[in-house]
Amino acid sequence: MGCINSKCDIEADGRRLVILKEIAQGGFSVIFLAKDIDSGEKVVVKKIECHSTGEVERTKKEIRIHQGFGANDNIIHILAAAETFLDGGITRYYLVFPYRNMGSLQAELERRSQSKEYFDTNKVISLFEQICNAVRSLHHCNPPLIHRDLKPANVLFIDEDHVELTDFGSCINGPISVKDGKHSRHLVDDAGEHSTMTYRAPELFNCDTGTVLDQSIDIWSLGCVLYAICYFKSPFDEAYEKGDSVPLAAMSGRIKFPSDSPFPNSLNELILQLLKVESRERPNIDSVMALLKSCKSNSPDTN
Numbered sequence: 001m002g003c004i005n006s007k008c009d010i011e012a013d014g015r016r017l018v019i020l021k022e023i024a025q026g027g028f029s030v031i032f033l034a035k036d037i038d039s040g041e042k043v044v045v046k047k048i049e050c051h052s053t054g055e056v057e058r059t060k061k062e063i064r065i066h067q068g069f070g071a072n073d074n075i076i077h078i079l080a081a082a083e084t085f086l087d088g089g090i091t092r093y094y095l096v097f098p099y100r101n102m103g104s105l106q107a108e109l110e111r112r113s114q115s116k117e118y119f120d121t122n123k124v125i126s127l128f129e130q131i132c133n134a135v136r137s138l139h140h141c142n143p144p145l146i147h148r149d150l151k152p153a154n155v156l157f158i159d160e161d162h163v164e165l166t167d168f169g170s171c172i173n174g175p176i177s178v179k180d181g182k183h184s185r186h187l188v189d190d191a192g193e194h195s196t197m198t199y200r201a202p203e204l205f206n207c208d209t210g211t212v213l214d215q216s217i218d219i220w221s222l223g224c225v226l227y228a229i230c231y232f233k234s235p236f237d238e239a240y241e242k243g244d245s246v247p248l249a250a251m252s253g254r255i256k257f258p259s260d261s262p263f264p265n266s267l268n269e270l271i272l273q274l275l276k277v278e279s280r281e282r283p284n285i286d287s288v289m290a291l292l293k294s295c296k297s298n299s300p301d302t303n
Helices: 053-068 105-113 121-139 181-194 216-231 237-242 246-252 265-274 285-298
Strands: 010-012 015-025 029-036 042-050 080-085 091-098 155-159 162-165
Touching: 010 080, 010 091, 015 042, 042 053, 053 091, 105 155, 105 216, 121 162, 121 216, 121 265, 121 285, 216 265, 216 285, 237 246, 265 285
Parallel strands: none
Antiparallel strands: 010 015, 015 029, 029 042, 042 091, 080 091, 155 162
């Protein structure tokens, strides 16, 4: 949405913004670094172009989720949003967020992986606990919200010790009962578009009729995230990089840990509990946080 002032590129909820540069592209959006003309504050602008009613509803839902969880310290809050209508039935949205100059957890893990610079156990637990706190807020909604794309790239550092979850465009309400083959194919295709493969739960690769999709989808992804915080990447990245089948790797139930792992067995055991192939065997988010507290009390770093 352009401004009357030629120096202004976007106006959203009274904020006048000028675009500085493009910083990322996703499947459904483009991310820009921008500056608030009046305050001088740097912000991030997410531009989404919707070509159908379904895409419009998904974006409106994303905005509502951000607005509804603004009080959660581990969920990024939205500063402003704007809607404009283009030719051809396209609706464009601009979502404005705080700029986090420390970047994402993914970028930090990539940096650390170069020299195998592990986080200490307490830092692993602290980061993961904050991510779980964000997920807990989603799962305790009525009906529950399922993020579906939990991964280190969607976790941003506010400062060295404080992280927040972002990107709620993949969220769905659950539980969902798979009705028939057509419904199954739709759910698998939709997950293929909105859920990163190496963090995707097995039931999203093959939704058999009668399957119930619920918050346990996110619990699996949390297991992959915790593994990545410890060992720099998802346990299924190796299969992907080799060109092997990620769905088969996920459904095999086999998780390999580095032989020189510096972490206590309790942390690896927690990862294994989250990565149960059978979704009903995974703990819920409250149990995950309780198990994490047990890992904290048993951590050698606290002794």
